[in-house]
Amino acid sequence: MPTTPVQDEDALKELIAAELSASRDRSLGLTTDVLATPELLTQVSPLMSPLVWDLAHIGNYEELWLLRAAAGGDPLRPEIDGLYDAFEHPRAERPKLPLLPPDEARAYIAEVRTRVLGTLEDVRFRPDNPLTAGGFVYGMVVQHEHQHDETMLATHQLRRDAALPDPDPAAAPADGGPGRDEVLVEAGPFVMGAEDDPWAYDNERPGHLVDLPAYYIDTVPVSAGAYLAFMAAGGYDDERWWDPAGWEWRCSSGRRAPGFWFREGVQWLRRRFGRVEPVPLDEPVQHVCWYEADAYARWAGRRLPTEAEWEKAARWDPAAGRSRRHPWGDDPPDATRANLGQRALRPAPAGAYPRGASAYGVRQLVGDVWEWTSSDFRGYPGFRSFPYKEYSEVFFGADYKVLRGGSWATHPLAARGTFRNWDYPIRRQIFAGFRCARDAA
The missing domain is CATH 1.20.120.450 (dinb family like domain)
Incomplete structure (x- = not known):
């Protein structure tokens, strides 16, 4: 659209x-x-x-x-x-x-x-x-x-059996990676939310100014290999890294790895649509809940970005002084910019899609994995429910965390930079991962 x-x-x-x-x-x-x-x-x-x-x-x-x-x-x-x-x-x-x-x-x-x-x-x-x-x-x-x-x-x-044909798409466009682990997003205001998109949902509206202090944000999502380092360091067994509710979840659930991962000897494997395969260490980690993402970020000396920080890194063009529809601009998504629309049944390697980078050089903000943010799901200032409260408004509050960016399974029509997803912080069946941020001061 x-x-x-x-x-x-x-x-x-x-x-x-x-x-x-x-x-x-x-x-x-x-x-x-x-x-x-x-x-x-x-x-x-x-x-x-x-x-x-x-x-x-x-x-x-x-x-x-x-x-x-x-x-x-x-x-x-x-x-x-x-x-x-x-x-x-x-x-x-x-x-x-x-x-x-x-x-x-x-x-x-x-x-x-x-x-x-x-x-x-x-x-x-x-x-x-x-x-x-x-x-x-x-x-x-x-x-x-x-x-x-x-x-x-x-x-x-x-499901336990493989029911879907596994496409073998061309290799994701890459150029060796962005060359930096993080980028600085300067302090200042930006326009957050949808302004003139006729198909945007009520929770994306209205567009409004948000003034943020400077911060750093990862240029790529956290990879499975990086997450494995957190596991190897005992991250699942160290209460220091966990939100209190997250630690309670970890202890009661017994989880020690992302969803669908299991270990055979010294090798970590995953089950993906009924197929068992080695965990691809270069892909963004997926099937982690908010508590796991938050614990990793704390262990790494960082934090999850707020929803506003995520959107500014994705949409704001400081040279033009305006918000873009997508990280790369206003042109619709295509196979050179983002991994969307079920073209593959998996994320592309972290660092892929240089043509999809935002004005700040941040990659894979759209597609591959939904990205957990630190923000609760709430309406924007001036929010008006339309056309029915049950789409957004009934979910507002601290029970739900916001996810942004879409996954490899998300259709391009719902992959605009203002689109908001939300779920309980314990959910792992969704195709979710994350990236980290930190204060600049």
Whole structure:
């Protein structure tokens, strides 16, 4: 999606139709195209839904917002609304619900899509209607589907067998690394948040000035090899490095390594989509929770960046005096700048993608791994919930930590520099890593 609204309504509708199609191809490729019925109905972890729930939920969300709200149409399957309401039924309870079986779920989402495309021609993107202005509600639904696709990839990772074809993409662009471990971000104000992006979510708004003191930030995410040094130094057994709640989690969980890692003799291995392989020491570490990231940073004599520090390093262009849409500028992501969109089922080596560097020379701020920040998830000054409180507002508070930047599984539409993710600090099934920062003074 361009930074400013598409002025030609027909062109915007063509874009929307293409993005709807692309997101659906991806959803089917993660569910009914690769799995048998029993696998779609199975809950692999209480943290995740059965994949067939995600599939029908995607269609029900689309029906609610594009058929009923945007087009003013009659409900297609109102009797299933409650089944696929994420707030009415926690994930652990969903296998017990009378869910649509896979064939019926696929037929339902296909019927919804047919009707959505049939009504799209008559929808007007009037600037005085915030739901449809700039195609917002359509962008919301497309991004919602891609976000569930990333959740479905996390479900696949929790499965024991390999169900997904492992692409073998060309080597990630590299030039030997940035040459510096950290860079200085000078003190001063910058514009944080979305200003004129028509598909940005409510929690990204409004754009506002934030004045930060000077700080240093890592030029690349923390690698698995660097994290292994923390483990070898006894980092998991030294309470000094852990937040009190994190130490309680470490002791009660018994964790001593990132998620999906295990040791055979002197070698550390990982399980990745059912495949067992040596831990690639040059990749950004992933499947670590906030407490693990925070403990590593303390051990290294550093800290996690705040959300504002992360965004300034990613978006602010001090020479131009403005915030960019992406670290490299306003051009959309491509395969030369970031590892996104499931092109590979893994992060690229730390230090890759020199063309994706920010104005400060910081790399891989978008793609590869979500990056934990030290910040709690809260609304920006002047925040207004839109179009429903359950997307953002109900999660505000100290229970959730903010993640930024997207992962290799994140679709480029949700990889803008203002996009905000959040989760509990104990979560490890997500494709999350981190980088460190420190005060300049």
